[in-house]
Amino acid sequence: MMTVAKLCEVANLCTIVCPEPEREIKGAYCGDLLSWVMGRAKSSDVWITIMSNINILAVASLADVACVLLSEGVKPDEELVKTAEQKGINILASDKTSFELAKLIGALI
């Protein structure tokens, strides 16, 4: 079983905040339009996005994704990190492009 903590280690991702490290990963979804993500992402997906505003936390929580993976070197602000921790939402980050990350995750799960 692939978990958020394991993915982080194997794929060498940066852990921004990880209150639920043992959450299982079953797939991945790439997208930056929030409604599109809510319409298409599945429960327990890794959500790869360049969006880092506070609204992504509600989307991540409601769509029930395993974690948010900020791609392309996007840096979250302090408020996002604090709120994610309170709400129990995992956030990872990487300098790689969304495509490279999707390819990497695809090979691992």
Add this chain to the structure above:
Amino acid sequence: MSESVTFRFEVDGSDFTSAGQASVLVKKHLRQLGIDPEIIRRVSIAMYEGEINMVIHAGGGEAFVTVSEEDITILLSDKGPGIADIDKAMQEGYSTATDNVRSLGFGAGMGLPNMKRYTDSMDIKSEVGVGTDITMKVNLI
């Protein structure tokens, strides 16, 4: 559950960052009632889309979520500008949201289509200049 339960929420129209609070609360309440997780996911996403619409377009409004033995009913009510062309608004990709809203990742024209996608029935009553009432149902049996 022998009787129905109704939750009422006010949606604050001035604050984009707090949008989603009602949906997250609904999610919590439904979980406490022991509702199936996939149903909870559908209800809370449909409600979040409605909540965002009320913040973007209507300056806020009210939401009522009623859980009965047969179904969950979400009523979203606002006194905003109304929807001029409902058929157009239901098309994926059609949006009247501003650039500012789009820069936050909203305004993709997927809100109403998602609400329809995730519920078993949806009814829109809207009058330009008066407001909009949307009723959505998700079947439990």
